[in-house]
Amino acid sequence: MELYFERGYDQTTVAEIAQRAGVTSRTFFRYFVDKREVLFAGTDAVRERLVATLDTVPPDTTPLGTVRAALDAVVALIGDDHDHSRRRQQIITTHAELRERELAKLAAWSRALADGLRQRGVDEPAASLAAEVGVAVFRVAFEQWTTGPGDRSLVEVMHDSFGRIPTA
Amino acid sequence: MELYFERGYDQTTVAEIAQRAGVTSRTFFRYFVDKREVLFAGTDAVRERLVATLDTVPPDTTPLGTVRAALDAVVALIGDDHDHSRRRQQIITTHAELRERELAKLAAWSRALADGLRQRGVDEPAASLAAEVGVAVFRVAFEQWTTGPGDRSLVEVMHDSFGRIPTA
DNA sequence: GTAGCGATGGCACAATGTGACATCGGCGTG
DNA sequence: CACGCCGATGTCACATTGTGCCATCGCTAC
Known part of the structure; x- marks a missing residue:
């Protein structure tokens, strides 16, 4: 770094x-498997944490609600150092290779979440849709948070974005 | 190939x-900028097509409806050769480098769609959310279509997935 | 004819990433 | 204590990717 x-x-x-x-x-x-991987050392741990958190969510929660709960738990860990995230993100967004790797990591989150949902009895394509939509919301919220002034917490921005999920 | x-x-x-x-x-x-890029020669054209299609959508359409219309138009082009898509996708999904590139291409679609929506007067984060969710739905539908037997058309699967967008 | 120009080739090169083997430093066992 | 094992690191050779720079070739306009 x-x-x-x-x-x-x-x-x-x-x-x-x-x-x-x-x-x-x-x-x-x-x-590190890669030169890029240095910047993503923590993301695999986050993914595992994400999956682990699924177990703490009440079984009757909706698929998207479950994903949201898991993301909320993880966001509480990431979202306390706005400056670090902002600087790290600046490096990533200005290099295509790193952007690709970041997308891959988020896709891995999504896959893991979908797997977790299926284990809870959610069937396809509902599981994948909930996971993909949840991670998409995270992506938008995180981008908004890192490029913004940092006056609002990441949890707040996430909450906001989840409330604005579009419907056809 | x-x-x-x-x-x-x-x-x-x-x-x-x-x-x-x-x-x-x-x-x-x-x-080709890359060795990977060979397999993604067409995707930039698709992205442009996606953006161009936005202009044909009635202005009072919802953001997600607009994105959906654009994706529908594009899907009609891609979705007629199930076997080609299936084999191409098989190569891609079995190699991390290629999966990353595919995610990057879809992210570019999403960015372009969000830009288009903003030009239509949709503000953030609604534009990004609609674009991200729309592309997420496409991703799930496309995956389901390419791994499935091909008895249903991609347009059909897409329609189905759009009807199942989860709500919290 | 010839000057210009776009496409290609050729070459040297940096950098990434990997396989194979050597070495070093503990650490437990006899 | 000596020994041998084993994990971590170093060393080396190497294939491959990707780029900068200049030469060459063929076509076209003037």
């Missing part, structure tokens, strides 16, 4: 990152 | 593709 801020993402090589960390490039690639 | 089927995606090098096409690798990279 230091280096990405100092010299920009493209101008930073894996060799430099490794050197800064006191290891060799080879070791870097043993810890 | 031939080569990707013959030897698999990873086992195919750009040099081989170029040779099959009777050009050099250098020329390949002048036509």
Whole structure:
């Protein structure tokens, strides 16, 4: 992250990152599958947390309500450091490779949530639709939150967006 | 595409593709920014078509209705060759790099649709939400259609999914 | 004819990522 | 304590991707 801020993402090589960390490039690639993956170290943990939270949701909750509850729990973890999120997001959005990776991570959330819903007895395509729509709402809320001034909490913005899910 | 089927995606090098096409690798990279991009040659045109279709939708249509109309028009173009879509999708879903690129392309659709909606006077976050939800529905429907037996048309599956958009 | 120009080739190069093997430093077991 | 195992790291060679730069070729307009 230091280096990405100092010299920009493209101008930073894996060799430099490794050197800064006191290891060799080879070791870097043993810890991160990618050069991109450095910025997404935490997202897999978030995904697991997301799935774990599903168990705490009452069984009679609607599919989208369940997804929303899981996202709310996770958002409480992410949403306390507006500045960090904003700067990280700035790096990501200005590089296509990183945007792609972020989409992939969110898609993994969506898949995991859909799996979880199916295990709760929700059938297709309801499970996938609830998961996809829920994550879509998160995406919009998160983008609005990181680009905004940070006067409103992420939880608030999320709540707002969930209330504005469009209907045909 | 031939080569990707013959030897698999990873086992195919750009040099081989170029040779099959009777050009050099250098020329390949002048036509495609990426090795991945070969499989997504058409999606940018679809995006433009998507945006162009927005103009044909009556102004008093709801945001999501507008998005749906645009997607319907585009789906009519894609949805006639189930076998081609199925095989292409099989290659894509089995390779992380390609899945990422596909997500990026769909995200570009979403962005373009949101832009179009804003130009029609829809404000944020309604525009982004409608675009994201619409594309999410498309994603689910398309996945269901390509993995299914193909007895139902894509338009049908889409219609179905749009009718099942979850509410909290 | 010739000057210009777009498309292609050729070349050198940086950087990413991987496989194979060597090395080092503990750590438990005899 | 000596030994051998084992996980983490280093080293090296390598294929592949992707880019910058310049040369070349063929066509077209003047």
